Amino acid sequence: MFYNPFKYLLVFLCLLACCQNKPNQYIQVIDEHWTFKDVKGVGWLPATVPGSVHTDLINNKIIEDPFYRINEDTLQWIDKKDWEYRKTFTVPKDVLKKEQIQLHFEGLDTYANVYLNDSLVLKADNMFLGWQVPCKPLLKEGVNVLRIVLESPVKVGLKKRKRLGYELPNAVNDQSEKGGLGKKQVAVFSRKPGYHFGWDWGPRLVTSGIWKKIKVVAWDKAKLTDVFINQKKLSETEASLIAEIEIKASKDFDATIEISIDSTRKINKEVTLKKGINNLKIPITIHKPELWWTNGLGNQKLYKITTILKENNAIIDTVSKTIGLRTIKVIQEKDDVGKSFYFELNGVPVFMKGANYIPQDVFLNRVSKEDYERIIKAAVESNFNMIRVWGGGIYEKDIFYDLCDRYGMLVWQDFMFACAMYPGNDAFLDNVKKEAAYNVKRLRQHPSIALWCGDNEILTAWNNWGWIDQVTESQGEAVKDSVWKAYEAVFHDILPNTIKKYDRDRLYWSSSPSSGFGTLDSLTAGDYHYWKVWSNKEPFSKYNEVIPRFMSEYGFQSFPEFESVKKYTEEQDWDIYSEVMKSHQRSSVGNENIEYYMLKSYNKPKDFESFLYVGQLLQAKGITTAIEAHRRNMPYCMGSLYWQLNDCWPAASWSSIDYYGNWKALQYSVKEAFKPISVVPFQKDDSIEIYVVSDALKNQNAILRLKVLDFNGETLFKEEQIISVKSNSSALYFSKDVFDILEKKLLAKSLIHVELIGEGNIEIDDKVFYFKEPKDLKLTKPNINFDCTKKDINTFEVTLNSNVLAKNIFLKSNVKGRFSQNFMDVLPSKNYKISFHSEGKDITIDAFKNSLKITSLFDSF
Structure with a gap:
């Protein structure tokens, strides 16, 4: 047989590329050359991991873009099927000699039966959990086969729903009728994102897939299974920390723990490890600590603390943690009108400025590192200091919190429960316990985490939205009591006890909005959601009257700009009441409300494009009114988080940045309203x-x-x-x-x-x-003059002026990028300088100047 050395070199290089080895460890990422199919089908197709069934079907041209026009409606069959993913991978002989070998599944969506060489090794049932599975006895030298069968979350949900035996009230965000299920809503039965089943700003596209990495991890003797740097005391002169270290050992042996701070100062401790789980606590002192501050108040100093496990100076394992030193408290003190509610950072009361955040796509694998960086940088540039991670999405990926740490963005972190009552059976509650412990331990090290919140709007919905009467009248007192008992089990027992055990120094807030543990919302205590502007058609002026201690939700809708709308529509759709535009509007009163409020404040726009533009001005006007009212009334009110920062698909919504990353008028207005x-x-x-x-x-x-x-x-x-x-x-x-x-x-x-x-x-x-x-207003047609200069390879400066007031000028360019200011008023005979940062290749000054279009409110009527 002909010997081809290049073939073996190629195999070696491939193995090297997918292995991320630490000392004493072998780590192989299993992320390439996957295939998938309908379980009942016969043909295997290429798949991307991490990914989802929907994106794999798109990539294989089996389905069209779900976001285009009303394609979503024809794709509801996908979530009714079971899907299978398959991958072969090679394990070298020396890896099999390791004492411990595990498969690590960082995220499976959601009901996954995992087979290794035809043996069932895992039945996963929670998208928010990572799973570690011992697999050494089943692995073979050479080629191994990993197979993952993903059961339909809809079919599983229907079985669980039937088994429960009674109806659970919810806010009808689960668009079950669009999914062909009639009134049979199933979202609450699966520990996966609620928004996948639809929301009043998102589509119904119920995914399945392998949404995070899979790894083979092999090791000898011991492994650092958890390291938590617990801050005990902090002063100007000293930070007292405890390294809480968990080590899993396969045998008894003497070892050394070495801890380094910013790769300089080192602490060494000799320890004797016993077979099994070992828990150690090692004190750390940092002299003259540099504090971590939010955006706008100071630097975001991050210390890198590396824990190294050694035996006889040989490294066995290492774990690095990035920490920030700060104190964070929620101050609730009685006063003349009620009780305060504000965040105190490093002893300083801080007014929280920001927005609610949802996942950036229905298909989570499509959100890149650059997308995360772009959205957090937008928040920083807009003078935010807090983002609320809302409870109907996901516990975000590590990169999200890393960026919040780096840029000084505090995070109000919801647990993933929103707008519905949930089951209370033992299996569900046990799943929630595991989910809570896993995610609190995963995220507690981040200085950006400011608060843990149990749920979004469930307490207020149960008491104020007619749910108690609905359940009592249709199903009786016993069912009502069972539903409430399940609520208490999750939000008054499991979640607070998890925080007490793993992150006791942070506040657990049981429900948003509320005025205290299990207590309904109030304007004089706790946090508040205000939706009568929008839902009840109250005027924007009501924002000046309804002032809570902390406003954690309020909002007003707008459409994306015309260039964004053109990406998912055709010309025949360019009417807000067309079938397509209504499909990309999930609020039942959305388009009607925008038009109602618009005609209260603005003249009727002359055409569709102008309507979109004026709609954005309207949204900015309303939300800016609220922000200014909240800030004007500090310290009574100490927070303003509007709904919402971003979108998960292209649609009319409450977002200030559209799905394609374009800043709406609101984002520019917020940047001004949130100035320090x-x-x-x-x-x-x-x-x-x-x-x-x-x-x-x-x-x-x-x-x-x-x-x-x-x-x-x-x-x-x-x-x-x-x-x-x-x-x-x-x-x-x-x-x-x-x-x-x-x-x-x-x-x-x-x-x-x-x-x-x-x-x-x-x-x-x-x-x-x-x-x-x-x-x-008695506006007249402005004569807007402008000139452009090129400042560097990607930055232009636009200088403009007008002979008369030019209200809400809108600068547009077909060059991909963003203006530093937009939608603002240009006063007569005053020069304005606006920068434009291009995201693309080098653009000439003439090309940019020719691409530039400037309109104003006068031009829209």
Whole structure:
């Protein structure tokens, strides 16, 4: 037989590429050359792991893009089938000599029967869990076969539903009728993301798949199975930590634990390990610690602490943890009106600015590292300091929390329960216990985790949405008691006890919204969700009246921009009431509400594209009103998290960044409204008030300059004063009757321009305020002039001005990238400089300039 050395070299290089070996360990990632098929089918097709059935069907051209037009409707058969994935992999002879060999499954979606060489080794039933399976007796030298059969989550859910014997109330986000199930909703029976079954901003695409990595892990003697660096005390001079180390040993032996801090200082401890699980605690002291702060308040110092297990100076295993040193508390103290609710970071009360976050795609494998980086950087640039990971999605991937650590973004972390009552049988509760312990231990090391919350809106739904009466009247008192008992078992027993055991220094908040453990929401304590603006068609002005201690949800919808809409529609669909546009709007009152509110504030747009543009202005107007009200009322109110930051598919929704990553008008407005020091004009009855809100930790002197201008730029009134901006506060600095500064007949063609000028004549902030709704303003056609210069290979600067007020200018370019500002007002005869960062290849100045289009509100009617 002909000997081909290159063949064996290729095999060796392939093995090397998929193995990530530590000292004493062998790690092989099993991620290439998978195949899949319908269990009842015959033909195997190429598959991508990590991935999902839907994306594999797309890649093999079996189905069309589920997000295009109404393709989703024709793809509901996928979740009714069982699917099988298959992979062969090679295990070298020397690996089989290792004392311990395991298969690590980091994430299986969801009901997975795993076979190794035709032997069943695992029956997984929770998408939020990782699984470790001993497999040494079943492995063979050379080729091995791994087979994973994924049972239909719908079929399994239907069986569990029938077995329960009674109906569980829910908010009907499970779009069971679209899935062909009638009223038989099954989402709550499976520990997988609720939004996969549909939500009022997302499609119904119930996935199955291998959504995280699979590894073969082999080792001798011992393995570091858990390392937690527990912060015990923190002061300016010293941080006292405890390294809580779990080691699994296959035999008794003497060993050394070496701990290094930032690869410099080392701690050594001699230990005697016993066969089985060993738990050790080793104290660590860091002198003159550098603290971790949120975005805008300081640096995000991260210490790298590496734990090394040795025997006779030979390394057996290593684990590195990145930690941040900070104290985080939720302060709830009684006061004259109720009880405070605010986050105290390193002893400083901090107003929380941010949004609710959902998974970035229905198909989780499509979210890249670059996507995570882009969304967290957008939050940072928009002056966020908190993101709420909402309970109907996933416990996010490690990279999400790593980025939050790096950029100073605190995380309000929900457990994955939302808007429904859940089963209370032993199997379900045991599954929840494992899920909670696994994810708390996985995430507790991150300095970004600020709070653990049991559920989203379940407590308030049970008590205020008619669920108690619904269950009692249709199924009786006994069923009602069983449903509530199941709630208490999860949210008042399992979850708080998990936090107490594994992360006792962080607050467990049982339900959002609420005013305390098991206590309904209130404006005078706890956190609050306010939806009467939108759901009840209350005016935006209600945001100025409904002020809670911490607003953790509120929102208003808009459509994506026209260029985004064109990606999932055809020209015949360009009407908000077309079949396709309604399909990409999952709120039952969505398009109608947008139009209702729009015509209250704006003239009717002239065409479809203009409607989308004005809809974004409307959303920005509403949410900015709320943010300014919340910040203006600090310290009574100490948080503003709007719904929602992002999308999981292209649709009309409450997002401020659309599915394709484009910033809506809202995101630009939020960036301004969340500035560290912000000027907030406000009309209270017939008085104009100017507040200055500051997150800064020091007072600073500034000039507050106010002008009343007509739309041609003529100054009608001006006043200037030197002020001391108070640290970490909101204060009123100017108040005057409207008609002391402007005649009534000029209200529709005048504005207030407020500037806050700091040291060195540097503008800290400026705001424009109007006396009338946009539809009542006497706008004239602006003549907008612009010029462009190239600053570097990917950055352009646009300088523009206008002869008259140009309201809400919208800059567009077909070059992929983003403007630093957009949708803002351009005042007469003032120059504005806006940067544009291109994401693509080198673009010439002429090409960019020719691609640029600028419109304003005047052009939309």
